[in-house]
Amino acid sequence: MPLPWEFREPIQGDRVSLDLLRPHDFDALYAIQSDPEVCRYLLYEPRSPERVRDVLDRDAAATRLAAPDDYLQPAIRNSAGQLIGTMYLRLASVPDKAGELGWLLDPRFQGRGYAREAAGLLLDLSFGELGLHRVFAELDPRNAASVALCERLGMRREAHFREQMWFKGEWADTGVYAILEQEWSARRA
Template identity: 40%
Template structure:
């Protein structure tokens, strides 16, 4: 067997395009932008809803808790070292030229630059579920990872009962790799964690 035949489609590599400072990302219908201090009311609208907080690590937030949570996430606007993250507001522009509407947040974390490994997450207002917005926004994040940052692997971890997020993982090309039974005490009870992931080869094969 020749040396050429043993080479896989993607050679091992570290993440490229780092450091990366958050910038606006666009899709056909959406604008993804870094959070800012003007997003408090939008953030609180999400975080006070029980349906939104059901499978997240935080409880329903009051206004002050939303403000503190937003302050921490605004500071997450650059990827340079392991553990860094970026949180984007997902805006639905008004076709009539009025104020855009924030319908969700998506996040991206650099887990290990040496292995080009990233983690992503999302939360969307229940009022916009079923319209493909989450698919559009998370697909754009995958494009950022694999086409700009040289990603090798992107994964998501979620409460195994979160059927909507599990479906989204499948839609954007992720495969469930593990079910960690009783892995965390989540809001007072043991919970299973589902791990989904997509590799660069998978992403490019699906284009």
């Protein structure tokens, strides 16, 4: 793996790009992260403006992958440059060449393939330039949209942990989906 790796340039897709978060993204990010429906399956409750500002500052500075738990949280931007969501790529293990993938999309832009394209860009980066072997996603299996996205990306369900965590006042399950480099390459061929 060519580490350290630094996020320096936007990653361009057909309809979306992945780019660094910027201070002017605050309003759009706050609208997403304060929405109770968006947060329903996330590990946090709807966020206050102060918390979103702190998270924006923290995640905008996350540009380098060098050691386990380093992460990127790039903005998903549409062709007009508008923030429509964020992606997440965490370096889970250097020796095992493993990463974790996640996403958050403004509900106004869901169902149009933007998350799939953005996730595909991060998988291309993960298995290409970064040289990862395996990428996984952990999610609440009740989140049908995220499960469907994993399946559209070719990720397979590897685990379903029943009542694994106390989550927002109830026991919740955790699903794990994953894809290997050779599986992603075969899909892209």
